[in-house]
Amino acid sequence: EAGVAQSPRYKIIEKRQSVAFWCNPISGHATLYWYQQILGQGPKLLIQFQNNGVVDDSQLPKDRFSAERLKGVDSTLKIQPAKLEDSAVYLCASSLQGTTNEKLFFGSGTQLSVL
Amino acid sequence: AQSVSQHNHHVILSEAASLELGCNYSYGGTVNLFWYVQYPGQHLQLLLKYFSGDPLVKGIKGFEAEFIKSKFSFNLRKPSVQWSDTAEYFCAVIDSGGSYIPTFGRGTSLIVHP
Numbered sequence: 001e002a003g004v005a006q007s008p009r010y011k012i013i014e015k016r017q018s019v020a021f022w023c024n025p026i027s028g029h030a031t032l033y034w035y036q037q038i039l040g041q042g043p044k045l046l047i048q049f050q051n052n053g054v055v056d057d058s059q060l061p062k063d064r065f066s067a068e069r070l071k072g073v074d075s076t077l078k079i080q081p082a083k084l085e086d087s088a089v090y091l092c093a094s095s096l097q098g099t100t101n102e103k104l105f106f107g108s109g110t111q112l113s114v115l
Numbered sequence: 116a117q118s119v120s121q122h123n124h125h126v127i128l129s130e131a132a133s134l135e136l137g138c139n140y141s142y143g144g145t146v147n148l149f150w151y152v153q154y155p156g157q158h159l160q161l162l163l164k165y166f167s168g169d170p171l172v173k174g175i176k177g178f179e180a181e182f183i184k185s186k187f188s189f190n191l192r193k194p195s196v197q198w199s200d201t202a203e204y205f206c207a208v209i210d211s212g213g214s215y216i217p218t219f220g221r222g223t224s225l226i227v228h229p
Contacts, residue, residue: 003158004158033217035219040221041221041222042119042121042205042219042220042221042222043159043205043219044219045216045217045218048216055215056215056216091159093159098215100147100166100209100210100211100215101147101164101166101167101209103149103161103164104151104159104161104217106151106158106159106160107158108157108158109158
């Protein structure tokens with residue numbers, strides 16, 4: 001079974017530039033999550049999709065972050081403009097239905113460095 | 116909002132030592148509890164989970180965790196660690212009566228010396 005695919009693996013940008021991350025979840029998984037993991041901290045949920053609809057984006061900094069999952073499959077997370085504090089690993093995860101007892105399948109993440 | 120506390124941030128053990136990692140959560144209602152592990156260079160993966168029934172749950176690689184509702188805790192244990200258990204361990208909680216958002220603790224880094 002193919003896992004959750006993410007790209008790029010690493011990204012280095014200067015502050016005020018824009019950046020985009022891509023995620024392809026496991027085939028058939030309806031729920032997709034984007035997490036931000038700052039060094040020394042646990043993953044923090046940015047946005048959760050159920051198919052192509054947003055379930056929760058309460059912790060997404062909407063003035064600079066945006067995400068979409070137009071066809072209910074792969075997803076893109078964008079930061080525009082980036083700030084120094086956005087340096088983190090951005091994790092994508094998926095689950096079959098998003099029910100409360102399901103496990104999440106994680107991708108390898110995109111490590112973002114903002115200089 | 117739900118919060119998850121992992122009080123041990125860094126743990127260093129020798130092989131064959133016993134392990135217990137603490138996890139406490141804040142929500143007082145029905146919860147589903149998870150431990151995830153991230154081995155060096157790999158992605159996060161599920162170690163074990165609890166959502167009902169026997170509060171003592173067993174996971175992969177000899178790990179187990181006990182859900183104690185009165186203490187809002189879900190501590191991870193292993194009687195004898197191996198060098199290959201060196202990894203980052205994350206506790207996660209989903210509360211069934213609220214947002215259904217999987218909330219993670221900050222993680223515990225475990226280093227096992229051979």
